Amino acid sequence: MTAAAAGPERHYRRLLLAYPRGYRRRHGAEILATLLDMAEAGDGRLTAGQTVHLVACGIRQRFRLPLRILPVVAALLAAVLIGGFGGVAGNWLAWRTAPAVPSVAEAKALTSAMTDLSGPQTESWQTAMNGPGINTRVEGAGTYDAERVRDALTADGWQIDTFTEVTRQIVVNFGTPEESVVPGLGLEFRATREGVSMTGGSDTVFFEDVTTLLALNMTTDVTGAIVPMTIAGLVLGALGGWMLSAAVAYRMRTGGRRLWATVAAVVAITAAAVPAFVAYCEIYEILVYDTDNPNQYITYSLAEPIPAYLVMISVPVAVLALAATMLLAARRSGPEPIPASS
Known part of the structure; x- marks a missing residue:
């Protein structure tokens, strides 16, 4: 091979990474030779359209399933389950880009400065859209001073x-x-600061000793990225679940431990069902959230009765079962079949 041809060949091999490994093993050399011939017949390289077509065909190949009912059902379940986790992950990432509410120490300092009282209590919470919030409350013997609140x-x-x-x-x-x-x-x-909103109230009672109570509620404002990133995470998770299922399905067809791989896959899907249900309940609350409401709020979810420990147990079980499925499916007893062409 000449030095002039080595560069394009390395480039084409990188493009072929869009195809599944088994497909590259069976047809990589043939496709590579065709690409080099096409480039030589042209101006020495593929056109942009040919490059896009090559990568698109490789990605499409990764989505193809064996023409059997069980792999299709498994792929649909995997897409639904992992899509739920993807939606929650996208929502989490979106809130990481939003401003943070004051820390516990900052909230306590502000509350004390507004009332000249010590020992305020704080409580962190999440809105129905998973946005961060913090409440503070303090009560004690004090005097009414509106200007002190305003100045603080x-x-x-x-x-x-x-x-x-x-x-x-x-x-x-x-x-x-x-x-x-x-x-x-x-x-x-009401007050705002850099993407964070506050609602507050104070009562001073003149009875025997003067008693003052002040309560604050601070929440991060909903940004325009929350819903789109949640939906994007849902879609990407579903696509990833389908692709993962397709890869496992083809490996299982040539695996020496097909039965055990199937059992592990069933365990993974079953264990993931509970946390996926919780994830979709969260996604529903996010998508129907009333962003025009001036006050952030929480709502009752169908996932409320599910114990947290059940979710915490189900997630690692599903992950371990999925890892076992991949390991068992990777044990090949013969050549990997070619995905059915459309």
Whole structure:
């Protein structure tokens, strides 16, 4: 081979990686010779259209299945199951690109600065769209000071959207003989900061000792990437599941331990069913989420009754069973058959 031909051949071999390994083993040399002849007949290289066609045919070859009902059913199940995991992964990646809510330490510091009270409590949570949120709450003996709240927000970089002072009539000692109504002052406000929204409220009760309670809820705003990346992950996961099933199906046809590979595949699909159901419940909540609602929220999911430990057990079982399927299917007893041509 001349040095001039070595370069194009290496390039064409890289293009042939689009085809399954077994197909390359059986037909790689023939296709490579044809490509070199085509390039020599032209200007020494393939056209862009020929290159795209070659790669597209290789990818299409990876999606082909043996012409039997069981591989088709297995491929459909794999596409559905892995598609669910892909959708959740896409959603997770989308939220990683969004601004983060304040940390626990930052939320506590802000709450204390707004009330001059120590020991605020915090709780991290997720919206129905899997967006991050954090709540803080503090209560104690204090004084009413709306300007202190406003100054603390401004100093921490928050842009105040609404800030309303209200007079309240608050019931104390409810349900006891000492029950009474006492005056109180309240604050209701909304603020934003770099893609994070806050809703907050404060009540100060003038009864015996002055008591102040302040609660904040901070959530990351929904970005335009959340739903598209969730759908993209779902589609890519489904395509990957189909391709994986096709590869395993052809290997199993020549494997020496076909029965055990089939058993392992059934175990993998069965174990993945529970976490996949949970994943699709999450995807449904993401796709129907009311992004116009000014307040982020949570909803009841059909996956709520499923214990978390069942999902945590099912995932590693499915992964191990899939790995066993791949290993058993890789034990060949003969040449790999050629995927059926369309």
